[in-house]
Amino acid sequence: MATGQSHEYRFTPPDAGTFLIRPCVPGGSAEPLERGLSGLLIVEEPDPPQVDQDIPLLVDDWRLDDSGSLAPFEKATEPAPAGRLGSWLSINGQATPQRIEAPPGGRLRLRLANACNARIMRLRFNGLKAYVIAIDGQPTSTFEPLRASLPFAPGTRYDLLVDLAPEAGAQGAVTALIGDGMPLAEIVTVGDKRPALHPIAPLPRNMKLPETIKLQNAARKDVIIKGDPKAPKAAWTINGAAGSPSGAPLIKVKRGSPVVLTLTNQTAFVQPLHLHGHVFRLLHGLDDGWEPYFLDTVQVPENKTIRIAFIADNPGKWLLASMVMERFDAGLWTWIEVT
Numbered sequence: 001m002a003t004g005q006s007h008e009y010r011f012t013p014p015d016a017g018t019f020l021i022r023p024c025v026p027g028g029s030a031e032p033l034e035r036g037l038s039g040l041l042i043v044e045e046p047d048p049p050q051v052d053q054d055i056p057l058l059v060d061d062w063r064l065d066d067s068g069s070l071a072p073f074e075k076a077t078e079p080a081p082a083g084r085l086g087s088w089l090s091i092n093g094q095a096t097p098q099r100i101e102a103p104p105g106g107r108l109r110l111r112l113a114n115a116c117n118a119r120i121m122r123l124r125f126n127g128l129k130a131y132v133i134a135i136d137g138q139p140t141s142t143f144e145p146l147r148a149s150l151p152f153a154p155g156t157r158y159d160l161l162v163d164l165a166p167e168a169g170a171q172g173a174v175t176a177l178i179g180d181g182m183p184l185a186e187i188v189t190v191g192d193k194r195p196a197l198h199p200i201a202p203l204p205r206n207m208k209l210p211e212t213i214k215l216q217n218a219a220r221k222d223v224i225i226k227g228d229p230k231a232p233k234a235a236w237t238i239n240g241a242a243g244s245p246s247g248a249p250l251i252k253v254k255r256g257s258p259v260v261l262t263l264t265n266q267t268a269f270v271q272p273l274h275l276h277g278h279v280f281r282l283l284h285g286l287d288d289g290w291e292p293y294f295l296d297t298v299q300v301p302e303n304k305t306i307r308i309a310f311i312a313d314n315p316g317k318w319l320l321a322s323m324v325m326e327r328f329d330a331g332l333w334t335w336i337e338v339t
Helices: 030-034 326-327
Strands: 015-021 039-043 053-064 088-092 098-100 107-114 121-126 131-133 138-141 149-151 158-164 171-174 182-189 219-226 251-253 257-265 273-274 297-300 305-314 315-320 333-336
Touching: 015 107, 015 158, 030 182, 030 326, 039 053, 039 107, 039 138, 053 098, 053 182, 088 182, 251 257, 257 273, 297 305, 315 326
Parallel strands: 053 107, 098 182, 219 257, 251 333
Antiparallel strands: 015 039, 053 088, 107 158, 121 149, 121 171, 131 138, 131 158, 171 182, 257 305, 273 297, 273 315, 315 333
């Protein structure tokens, strides 16, 4: 959208969930995002879980100079293989940690989203009993994070239910595992104990999503990611080419087709990728099953290969793009077409 112009979107959200709004203009997304152009769109379920508070937590980092202002932005010709990593972390645009007070025995819903340009981190839940109920906006079988920790790449979202201790004065924290650990939110119980709540239960399944994907019938495509950290930014490529609006689609399929993409990361950097317009399953190593949740953003480890599968049920032209905005601007994207 050009400077001074405006546009109004009107639509009926097809799914409940927690969705991240961020700029997506090839060649011009990194700086607007770093200046704070991001937000959450929350679509509530018809019958949401009973909680004392429903709290969005939008995590971002900012590269500041000695005066506390945004540091100068890199020139387009300068290599930036890691992307722009900030020196100051925020929650909902404010200094961390955010203090949250809730009654003893209470229950919170936390909606965590990573809006950083490039910061890949892990979250740890200290002194909290947390249960994941949705990932990337889609319901999942309720589970406790392994070792009370979750991976948290740019674009990733988690919906959590947190049950609090029954006594006043109990404390817990959501911590970003950066350095010695940086508390993002500190939760303390205050006041009188609340009446007991029902046991935690999964969210209702999204009936618009397939129960199974017929992998034997899938259209398959390799996606090979390369990048030379010593070369200019345009050295980022997918299948040998940087993203271009005039380029051909990675794959073109009919609506309703199953698709398997083999994502091979031939770089020394973790690559968070986001598929627009669809959600997918992360396949097991032998294509003999998939993880029990849907994603729209996935981390491909350095020098590793993973496979994702989805039903191409949304007509249109959809990006498959790096969620590290500096890499996206430098051409680390491609697109699929569903007719």
